[in-house]
Amino acid sequence: MADAALVKKLRLEKYPHRLLLQNRSPLPELEGIAFDSQIYRLPYDLVLTFVFSLDEMAASVQQTASENWLSEDGLLYLCYPKKGNKTYPVYIGRDDIFPYLKVDLDTGLVPGTRLKFNSMAAFNDVFTVIGLKQLSEKAYKKLTIP
Numbered sequence: 001m002a003d004a005a006l007v008k009k010l011r012l013e014k015y016p017h018r019l020l021l022q023n024r025s026p027l028p029e030l031e032g033i034a035f036d037s038q039i040y041r042l043p044y045d046l047v048l049t050f051v052f053s054l055d056e057m058a059a060s061v062q063q064t065a066s067e068n069w070l071s072e073d074g075l076l077y078l079c080y081p082k083k084g085n086k087t088y089p090v091y092i093g094r095d096d097i098f099p100y101l102k103v104d105l106d107t108g109l110v111p112g113t114r115l116k117f118n119s120m121a122a123f124n125d126v127f128t129v130i131g132l133k134q135l136s137e138k139a140y141k142k143l144t145i146p
Contacts, residue, residue, distance in 0.1 A: 003029040009121055010129065015046035015075065021060075022050040029124055043071040050079045050127070052090050054100040061101060061132065065113035070134035076115060079127040087126045094120070097130065107143050114140045 006029050007013060020035035035048070047069055051057040057078055063069070064076050080092040097103075098117075101110050108117040110132065119131040135143065 002032045003124075006030075006123065007033065010077065010131075012046070015044075017041075017043075017045045017071070019044045019047045019069070020049075021047065022056075024050060039069070042067075042069055044069055044074060045071050046075045046077065048077040048079065048129075051092070052081060052088065054092060054096060057092065057097070058101055061110055061113065061115060065110070065115055070115075072134060072136045074134045075118065076132045076134070077129050078132070079123050079129045081126060082122075082128045085126040094128065109135075109140075109143065116143070 012018070012030075012033055018033070018035045019039065020030070020037055023037075036044075047064060049060050051060055057080065060078060061076065070076060081088045081090055083091045083093060085091060098105070103110055103117055109115065110117075114135040114137075115132040116135050117130070118133040119129075121129055121131075123129040
């Protein structure tokens, strides 16, 4: 059974067309929630992907943006192993993400994309999740043109 608090926190029910990628182990937190496990039809309202390094995170962001995986106002959730997790020997430090992705601290945008930092939350004891929202052209222009 899905974790109701997590479903609510991530607003998963708001996004009917969902894609789950790079999942390495069963996720009871998402049990019963429908996700495509491979790309069937684009764009998606929500893409949830698991990454285990900053390189994987950056590649996932760039691929999502360049291949137009998200609908307007869609969300890319990146789940990464948190520091001190007891499951994986690797982790991604929270404070390393923005500099590595070169996130503009004034706008929250990832350069070369319309993806804007939206949220950060605990996924479970092993993973933290960050959300990047796909801005509409209008919202993007409003944010980037003085």
